[in-house]
Amino acid sequence: MGELLLFNVVELILSKLGELLVEELFLANGADAELRKLETALSSIKLVLLDAEENQSTNVEVHKWLANVKDAFADADDLLDEVEFEALKNQVRGKLWNYLTSSSSITFRLSVVSRIKEMTERLHLIDGGKKNFGLSERSSDPRNARIQRETSHSFVRRVDVIGRRRDEEAIVERLNDAREHVSVIPIVGIGGLGKTTLARLVYNNERVARHFGLKMWVGVSQDFDMNVLMRKIIESATSSACAELDSDQLQRMLRGCLADKKFLLILDDMWDSDQGKWRELISLLMGGRRGSKVIVTTRSKAVVSIVGSDHRYELGGLAWRDCFSLILEWAFPKGEDQSRHQNLLDIGEQIAVRCRGVPLAARTLGSLLYKKTDERDWQRVRDSEIWRLQGQGQEHILPALKLSYDYLPSYLKPCFAYCSIFQMGQYINKDKLIHLWMAQGLIQSSPGQNQEPESIGDQYFDQLCSASLFQDVEENGPLSVTFRMHDLVHALAQSVAQTECLKKKSHTKAVSNMVRHVSLLGCDLSGQGVEKSLLKLQKLRTIFFPRDGIRSTHDRFVDECIKTFLYLRVIDLEDSCFEVLPKSVGYLKHLRFLDLSWNCSIKELPASICKLLNLQTLRISYCKALKRLPKNIGNLIGLRHLYVTTQQESFPEKAIGCLTSLQSLWITGCANLVCLPEEIQCLRALRTLAISRCPRLASLPKCVASLAKLENLMINDCEKLNLDEGRITVIANLGIRTMVFTELPNFVNWPHWLRGTARSVNYLRIAFCPSLRKFPEWLQNSASLQKLEILGCPEVSALPEGFQHLRTLKVLRVKECSRLARTLHPETGRDWHMVAHVPELYINNARITSSHY
Template sequence: MAETLVSNIAGAVLKKIASLALPEINLAWGVKNELRKLENTLSTIKSVLLDAEKQQAKNHAVKDWLEKLKDVVYDIDDVLDDFSTETLRWKVEVCGSLIKEVSNFFSSSNPLVFRSKMGQKIKKVRLRLDHIAADKRNFHFTEQVMDIQVQNTRRVQTHSFVRTSDVIGRDCDKETIIELLLSSCDHENLSIIPIVGLGGLGKTTLTKLVYNDERVEENFERKMWVCVSEDFDLKMLIEKIIRSATGANCPQLDIDQLQTYLRDNLNGKKFLLVLDDVWNEDLMKWKELRDLLMGGANGSKIIVTTRSKKTASIMGTNTSYNLGGLSSDECLSLFMKYAFRGGEEKKHPNLVEIGKTIVKKCGGVPLAVITLGSLLYMKAEERDWLYVRDNDIWKLEQKENDILPALRLSYDQMPLDLKQCFAYLSFYPKDYDMLKDNVIQVWIAQGLIQQPDGNQLLEDIGDTYVNELVSRSFLEVVADDGEIELRMHDIVHDLALSIAGAEWLTMNSDTTKITGRVRHIMFPGHDLSERKFSLPLQNLTRVRSFSFQNVETSVSLSSLDMLMSTFKCLRVLAIKGADFEELPSSVGNLIHLRHLDLSCNRCIRKLPDSICKLLNLQTLNLFMCMQLQDLPKGIGKLINLRALYLTSYQSCLPEKELEGLTSLQFLYIFHCKHLTSLSSGMQHLKALRTLVISHCPGLTSLPSEMKYLIALETLHIFFCPELDLLEGEGMQGIKNLRSLILESLPKLVALPEGLQHAASTLQCLRILRCTGFATIPEWLRNFTSLQKLELEYCPLLCPSEGMRSLPPVQELRIKGSSNLSRICRREIDDAIDLQSEPDNHSYPWRAIHIPDDVSLDSDAYDLDIYLEHKDFETDSYDIGNMDDDKSEDTNSAYSFSMPDC
């Protein structure tokens, strides 16, 4: 299933050629001429790439042509990167000024050797490209517009019949959905219930169980089942609904006649409509259809099944029902049902034991269980079962309706640029919690995120991509506590591996041969030694990513030097959790490097000065390098650095070096034990958007130069016992702040007055474990954009005028603050009394759940209050014991008012 995507890479290279040909750069004539020829040829090829990429699945010759083209395009990218890096070096080191123009780059003062070498390199790759361009005539490709991004893959149509005995483990889900269907509101004649989940989880099967239940049959006058699947075309959908409702086939009617016929048949009737397998994310298309369905009787319902959270939010009037996976026991029962004939598993206890391991690969996804069970049906040889157990699902045979083809449908719906980013996620190990910022930084380093016309930052585009993958259920947010952590389901990871193909390699001790097309290597082993770099790796000069992840493993200087000398085209180098005292100076030769991660090294004491030659470097991660003394002089030359994670012995950030870091957007300062102040050089970091300071025991205040951080949006400060934010002017003038988290700052007694400058922008304010914090200021009422306010474990926090006049936040959490929560107990009593008045508008808070074991009569009980505003969409709300965050929800729901403090 591996596929080759060249169109985005080609587009990025064309943009790079255009940027090199800017009129202010006086190119030598030979170079300019070769660049023009290269651009023309690549543009011609690019116009047919969409057609070629569609054909490759069924035509091996096309796939081979695309692979050869990708090799050349990557090589062109490397040559152009050489050129742009030399231009940058000339600008920084030779001109001696960051703002001086380079119009004389190819003047007589520039070395003739480089000029000649550059012309030869460009000509060489251009001739290779010409040969490939000539070969494309053999395939008769069709030219297509490159912004046509989504493939409309035909999906299997579904129906409403199901054998109940074939379904395992969905009884509770069924009862929950039926309860939603049978509930009714007098003021609501139509409500929509979205069922959301990953492909293969069984959304359609669950809906069939509900659809055929006797209680549902009795409750609705008319039931209709429509498989949407294809384009969300209004006329086609009306025809399908009419056909399901009446049996009539009306292709001869125009759309106006159809809508009249539809409304006549539904008006005044209580109906249930299932819209199965919906992909539409266009609100206006949905509104057109919904308006035609509004004439039913009160209590009419629509069930929507979809893989997209965005689709669910557009269509649903109820909170989405997020379908989970099956339990281990349920998966095993389902597996046995498909792997054996009835009762035969008792004859093969050895196979059953292997089967228990196999189902763990499926992660609770029923279709994956069925796929692997069916693959082993009637196979009694242990070797067949061991083969399935020991291989990733993507390496096993797949039929049209199996799990990977089912997930592939979701992948086919992605835009081209998102497809590349998704495939790159296969580079992370299974069951690995990925930091969102790290994922985006690596995407940028690899050139997978392209800046469209306009000023949108690459990081913001990457954030959109992550949200899109979460919406499509390809990524899951597993933590959001200052830093967002993401995880990929094992089955989705298998899909990513199947798409990535030969470019990605995870090495192990048995790896002896590697193809020359490998460009991304993951090395999870325990021994990064010279032996590992002998035969397999020596000729892999085109590798662009190398990642070694292991805690407390020593690495020799010679091994590192061999790595630097071998992989000269690296964009990403991550050596995490490995211990070495010295980074070889040869790292300065990795001129293409964008991302360098040396985090969690317990031994390294200094960085070589040659690291300052990495002018393309965008991310430098020195997190938890506890012995690092300081940053090398000249670090300010890294004018493309966008993210710096720093742990060091420095007492102050180097003021002079900060002047050069004009591109820095993310600065993370961790465990700097000797840090007493940041730096007055902070004023130069005018692009800085995120500042995180954690575990800096000597830091006493923030510099007044913070007011120059005009782009700062996120400020998180943790575990700084001597920091007093009321000292100095550190918060003065920060006008664009969106998120402020203050945790474990015992000297924080009140919010600094300077925070008022962010009254129109601050969206999230969290104050956690600040034992001296005592009051909420009255001026917080002016924070009109505030959406989330958390006050946790601040024991001195008392009722105040500020608490009485809080702005209408969407989320309010008060925890571990007994002075407040005891007062709030009487508000819960009032809320219980008002449960018969759910529409009482004087209570702006959404329904919440109270655990059965909560005793509101207990004076000692300290409530954990978590409220959601009625206008805010969310999935869960809870009030629980402050010592137990995992309180079970009950079916009792009450409205809750703002605490009268």
């Protein structure tokens, strides 16, 4: 997927090799020796990968060589995955010695030795080919690689800028505030919105010119070297070069330039979020007069957090009419009578809507239409995929947006590229995306890092949000976060994914052999098998099936896919309607992710599903017709996330408790479920327990409080459930951070056994519990509590004593709690003093602040 990614792939493969070399299963029949030879061959190729990947765009032969490398690496990864799978089978058997001496084990190991030899020979041939290209050996991590942006400058013609007058006035007004000595105004937004253009408008504004005695413009880009930056600032202030000065001289000269002057400094296109460097710079700028300003333009929210977010300005998109005006300005020669082309103007309005407020998109599309008066040309632009519209130079859509991608650490690039598999504009579930990344082996842990892949995935997600590549991040529930990508960002993902990801919308004649991930979203698959064009993709790793109400997936198609694509890591069948999952699913030894959720037709899962020892995520929630879980589901020792809906009254014995790798357990819509097994206590790794819509469930197992790593507990719509059971032991220090209790009619008194969560909980939601009367006294000790929501609890009349001491509380929402709302009224409520310190206080959707009273 794109450049600078094979280096990461080979590191992952070498990591697998290191783990296998200590497996007792492979210390016989020469397997270990052959594995070491394979390791040597991979390491030799790794040395030149960085140089090869940088030169492939200008050397066709290097590009072809890298394609062979990529294909060989994929095959090596698959081979090692099979070896790992055999080791997992051995764990399930539990009788190592008997298996080692069995004929099946010896046959497998001999086969492995032969295949590893073939793979090593293949890699040696590829390695020999590198000598033809004169490639340099480099072993450094490429994740800090940067690509230069064009030199930034301060000039802009006001007549060339459309739709930014209000933004300009808003920034100018902020510049008039002189309460701080030197304040920073970050302008943040995705690439192509016009942050630099807006900064130029402000810089050249006549009022600003009168207000500041000194103005300086510096293009930062990746160059946050302090000496370089000081030199640029001085040269902008003095219009003279200072190349020969050392660091101490530069500092003295900079302070002299700013001394007793009210200045405006523009730092354009800042990427570096090193707090130490920023503090050093700010300390040098303090020599100016009070009211001096620094404007920072950036795409990175991490930069905003470093420079200060109090005065941040989030730059939004243009109105579609402004985009329309931009398109026309670039599409028609000056002075031409546009009214003569009303048919083109009508199409142009539709194109403007597609621009989604991004002026760079509007200008690019307009330039493509320059002097074109044939209606078909405009229609093609309107109906085409924006990602195909690549121009020459930095001013076109993908090159500009691609900067956001180029500045990503190398380990994030394949994660971002993989997002191209989703539909444009689709809202994506954050947890599901992280689980998909895990399934593809895209989440890497640093040496010595002892973190779960889910936690690392959270960090990856935050980094991509910070780079403004993900947007519209929303909480759709206490434990559900969704987001989407701007259409242009999605087009960028498609571009960098190159030929590895294919979104098939209709019959496809030619398909590249390099395709590894296929999305069939929007295809009608009723009554048909797999197309011949797809059958050749023997090494396919991902297949997404139709959803969003298109319930046409046929049993025959599913059966053929599973029998054909034996290297699948991901099968997403969400919202499909086939009735039988074929037994052949048990042959997918590489499978990590299987989503069957929202299938209302499937009645049972084949017993062979329990052979999927690599399976990490199984989503069978909202499968209302599913009668029961397979008896041997406990064999899925690699399972980390289970989302389940079944008709059974209880789960099979020695099943759930054997899933000792389980990180999250979501039990949803189990209408007949009466009890949960006590063996849940064996789930020592469990971090999330969510139980929803189980009307017959009367109690939780008493062992629930022994789940030492439990961080999230959510119970919703369980009408018979009584949480306040004395049989549950009180644990002194539970680690639960998120607690959600909603629609629980029997929730009368606060569960005594949750007293141990006082010091850990940071989000608490109580909703629609009509019998609840009060909160526990230990709530006042919740030193970590940041968000509290109390909704639809009419009998609650007061907050516990000492509530005013919860100084970490940032958000308090009270809704449909008439008695409690009266006590918190800022004018007449007796308990107003207990909540007056909360920054965000909402009562019945109205925000109330202490400054109003």
